[in-house]
Amino acid sequence: MESIVEWLSSHALPCFHKQLFGFSCPMCGFQRGIILLLQGDVWGSIVCFPPLAAWFLTLLACIVLFATKKMTKRIGWIIVWVNLAVFLFNWVYQNVAF
Numbered sequence: 001m002e003s004i005v006e007w008l009s010s011h012a013l014p015c016f017h018k019q020l021f022g023f024s025c026p027m028c029g030f031q032r033g034i035i036l037l038l039q040g041d042v043w044g045s046i047v048c049f050p051p052l053a054a055w056f057l058t059l060l061a062c063i064v065l066f067a068t069k070k071m072t073k074r075i076g077w078i079i080v081w082v083n084l085a086v087f088l089f090n091w092v093y094q095n096v097a098f
Helices: 002-010 016-021 030-038 042-048 051-067 073-097
Strands: none
Touching (some): 030 042, 051 073
């Protein structure tokens, strides 16, 4: 596992959107967040790319809801909108705070 993390760290791509336009793209921090998560630094991963935590919580919630047969269309849409809100908030925060 260590060699995969090292390879990913040394081959991480720069954000072309940020280089071209001068502000963060919606996915800025995703690669670093995944690498930190693979290294076991959960808090660093959340700080680097907060939507990653929301995605994992969503995955867990969907698995539980499907397993218990309580997933409805309304719950699905609520999950989608909450994830989009977290994603949008993160993108605005990245571009305003930094």
